[in-house]
Amino acid sequence: MTPVTRQSAAISARGVTRAFRSGSQVVDVLHGVDLDIRAGELTYLIGESGSGKTTLVSILCGILWPTAGDVRVFGTDIYTLSDRELTDFRLRNIGFIFQQYNLLSSIDAASNAAVPLIAQGMRVVEARDQALAMLEKLNIADQAEKLPSQLSGGQQQRVAIARALVHAPKLIVCDEPTAALDATSGRRVMNLLREVAIQRDRACIIVTHDNRVFDLADRIVELEDGRIIDQGRQLSETD
Amino acid sequence: MIWIALRMLTGDRQKFYGLVFGVAFSTLLITQQLTIFANLLERGASGVYNVPDADVWVMDPATRTIEVAYPLPSTALDRVRSVPGILWAVPHLRATASVRTGAGNLEAVAIVGVDDSTLVGLPPRVAPGKVAALTSPGSVIIDDVGAGRMFGVGNPVIGQRFELNDQRAVIRGVTDSFPNFTNQVTLYTRYSEALSYVPGTRNRLTFILVKGDGAMTDQELAHRIAKISGLRARSSEQFADDAIEYILENTGIPMNFGITVGLGFIIGVAIVGLTFSLFIRDSIKQFGALKAMGVSNKAIRRMVTAQASMIGLIGYSLGLVGTALFVWGFSNSATFKGFYIPWQVPLISFSAVALILAATSRIALNRLMTTEPAAVFR
Ligand SMILES: Nc1ncnc2c1ncn2[C@@H]1O[C@H](COP(=O)(O)OP(=O)(O)OP(=O)(O)O)[C@@H](O)[C@H]1O
Ligand SMILES: [Mg+2]
Numbered sequence: 180m181t182p183v184t185r186q187s188a189a190i191s192a193r194g195v196t197r198a199f200r201s202g203s204q205v206v207d208v209l210h211g212v213d214l215d216i217r218a219g220e221l222t223y224l225i226g227e228s229g230s231g232k233t234t235l236v237s238i239l240c241g242i243l244w245p246t247a248g249d250v251r252v253f254g255t256d257i258y259t260l261s262d263r264e265l266t267d268f269r270l271r272n273i274g275f276i277f278q279q280y281n282l283l284s285s286i287d288a289a290s291n292a293a294v295p296l297i298a299q300g301m302r303v304v305e306a307r308d309q310a311l312a313m314l315e316k317l318n319i320a321d322q323a324e325k326l327p328s329q330l331s332g333g334q335q336q337r338v339a340i341a342r343a344l345v346h347a348p349k350l351i352v353c354d355e356p357t358a359a360l361d362a363t364s365g366r367r368v369m370n371l372l373r374e375v376a377i378q379r380d381r382a383c384i385i386v387t388h389d390n391r392v393f394d395l396a397d398r399i400v401e402l403e404d405g406r407i408i409d410q411g412r413q414l415s416e417t418d
Numbered sequence: 419m420i421w422i423a424l425r426m427l428t429g430d431r432q433k434f435y436g437l438v439f440g441v442a443f444s445t446l447l448i449t450q451q452l453t454i455f456a457n458l459l460e461r462g463a464s465g466v467y468n469v470p471d472a473d474v475w476v477m478d479p480a481t482r483t484i485e486v487a488y489p490l491p492s493t494a495l496d497r498v499r500s501v502p503g504i505l506w507a508v509p510h511l512r513a514t515a516s517v518r519t520g521a522g523n524l525e526a527v528a529i530v531g532v533d534d535s536t537l538v539g540l541p542p543r544v545a546p547g548k549v550a551a552l553t554s555p556g557s558v559i560i561d562d563v564g565a566g567r568m569f570g571v572g573n574p575v576i577g578q579r580f581e582l583n584d585q586r587a588v589i590r591g592v593t594d595s596f597p598n599f600t601n602q603v604t605l606y607t608r609y610s611e612a613l614s615y616v617p618g619t620r621n622r623l624t625f626i627l628v629k630g631d632g633a634m635t636d637q638e639l640a641h642r643i644a645k646i647s648g649l650r651a652r653s654s655e656q657f658a659d660d661a662i663e664y665i666l667e668n669t670g671i672p673m674n675f676g677i678t679v680g681l682g683f684i685i686g687v688a689i690v691g692l693t694f695s696l697f698i699r700d701s702i703k704q705f706g707a708l709k710a711m712g713v714s715n716k717a718i719r720r721m722v723t724a725q726a727s728m729i730g731l732i733g734y735s736l737g738l739v740g741t742a743l744f745v746w747g748f749s750n751s752a753t754f755k756g757f758y759i760p761w762q763v764p765l766i767s768f769s770a771v772a773l774i775l776a777a778t779s780r781i782a783l784n785r786l787m788t789t790e791p792a793a794v795f796r
Contacts, residue, residue: 285429
């Protein structure tokens with residue numbers, strides 16, 4: 180396998196630490212993480228509960244400031260940006276798939292999938308048209324006019340995936356997408372993500388500790404107690 | 419994002435209706451109470467409004483309002499008439515008397531003695547009797563609201579006879595006039611007639627009504643009359659204000675209405691504030707996701723402002739329509755005769771609603787601004 184270097188990496192973190200204050204104590208959750216992630220691959224971030232996966236992925240996608248260290252996303256040193264610039268950077272470059280989907284409950288599936296475009300200032304009608312095309316790709320165009328509450332969990336997740344992809348972001352992050360699903364559904368979602376999310380110029384990081392789907396990753400990064408212990412394992416080595 | 423914000427708001431039917439209801443109820447309470455208050459206050463000055471012909475009211479220096487009046491010596495009339503700049507000056511008598519109704523009850527009424535020859539002092543609209551009939555002895559004209567009170571609404575009034583301070587009187591006409599503050603029955607007679615109905619001291623002249631020749635403002639004329647005659651003189655406008663001020667200073671009415679209006683405000687704050695913060699609390703995950711996805715705080719602020727404005731506009735309009743319906747619905751009742759919504763009142767209730775919503779969305783926003791986008795992954 181080819182090692183990922185900082186030059187070839189789409190996402191690159193150096194010396195990332197993060198401390199949380201709990202009461203009078205300061206707890207270090209990440210201890211100087213160096214990490215490079217390539218575009219065009221599906222990268223898993225795995226590790227035991229509490230190892231810092233969510234913390235790390237939050238830092239990589241620009242929603243949590245590291246205590247120290249820097250993160251480059253497609254060449255942009257994101258934590259040198261101002262708050263406002265960083266927010267705008269996320270709006271244009273990052274696609275999120277949240278575990279609980281976090282769809283807006285009072286707008287229909289198409290509008291939900293269109294939110295990133297609407298937030299970028301696109302007119303609602305146009306944004307919905309584009310979202311509809313994305314729902315088509317995900318095979319749920321027929322549900323476009325239903326409210327989230329009228330959709331099954333799997334359908335909601337597809338809408339959430341459509342929303343993460345609709346604005347063609349450069350980085351897709353996803354925290355535990357299969358945690359609540361049975362083995363078959365979990366594999367189906369991962370396969371779907373491989374199908375629709377992977378692109379040559381896009382990085383895709385999925386946090387999971389679901390070993391049933393490890394074989395579907397291109398690369399697996401393992402975290403233990405806030406340190407990377409394995410960077411870039413391939414499928415054959417994980418089992 | 420505004421579109422999304424409004425959909426978020428209306429999507430939660432229950433809270434949306436609760437919010438609109440809260441604002442509407444608050445608006446209704448505040449607007450309606452202020453309307454009644456303003457109209458009641460104006461009734462304190464109805465005696466002045468009912469004589470639009472008079473530019474200046476002249477009175478004893480101790481007199482404060484129409485209801486709180488002391489007599490003038492009859493020589494006062496000549497003194498006033500000699501002031502330059504006056505077109506005419508006529509005597510005007512205000513007193514109370516008691517009437518024995520058909521049922522045998524005694525009731526206190528207000529007697530107004532109007533100028534014998536010109537009938538100045540009579541409200542401009544008298545129907546359906548003839549004003550001229552007032553010239554025959556023992557004739558009185560009754561105010562319409564008082565007529566309803568005394569004889570029952572809708573019953574014939576013209577030709578009714580009764581005893582006024584033990585003298586016979588017959589009703590020849592009914593005015594269409596502003597009811598007075600105390601809801602007292604008002605009887606208009608000629609000045610000379612009034613003197614006989616109201617026995618008492620030599621001095622029974624209470625006011626002198628003056629029309630200026632138009633060379634100066636009413637206030638300037640009043641000032642001149644006061645200076646030359648040594649009496650108190652007020653322009654109609656001033657005298658109406660005096661009456662309103664008197665009520666404000668000497669009754670518990672402002673306090674009572676103030677409490678109700680304050681309650682309306684507090685209820686608004688309570689219902690709207692609570693419901694809105696519930697709504698925000700329930701949508702905090704959704705707002706958090708939006709923030710993570712890159713929706714700026716500025717955009718969130720705009721969204722909440724749009725939500726608050728929508729609640730405000732709908733609720734306020736409903737409240738205002740409610741007040742208008744109330745005023746319209748009761749426009750035929752004697753109690754609310756002539757009621758209207760002064761333009762200041764909707765402005766005041768609008769400010770109150772704006773204040774309620776500004777405070778409420780402020781608190782909600784504080785919460786949203788401090789929500790960490792990273793919280794969505796937890
Ligand atoms: N906001 C916070 N404040 C304080 N401590 C935190 C905070 N966020 C995370 N932590 C702590 O940091 C550590 C790592 O948390 P993190 O959520 O990154 O773990 P994780 O690997 O995602 O675990 P899981 O698999 O259970 O989701 C935990 O011990 C957690 O208690
Ligand atoms: Mg986690």
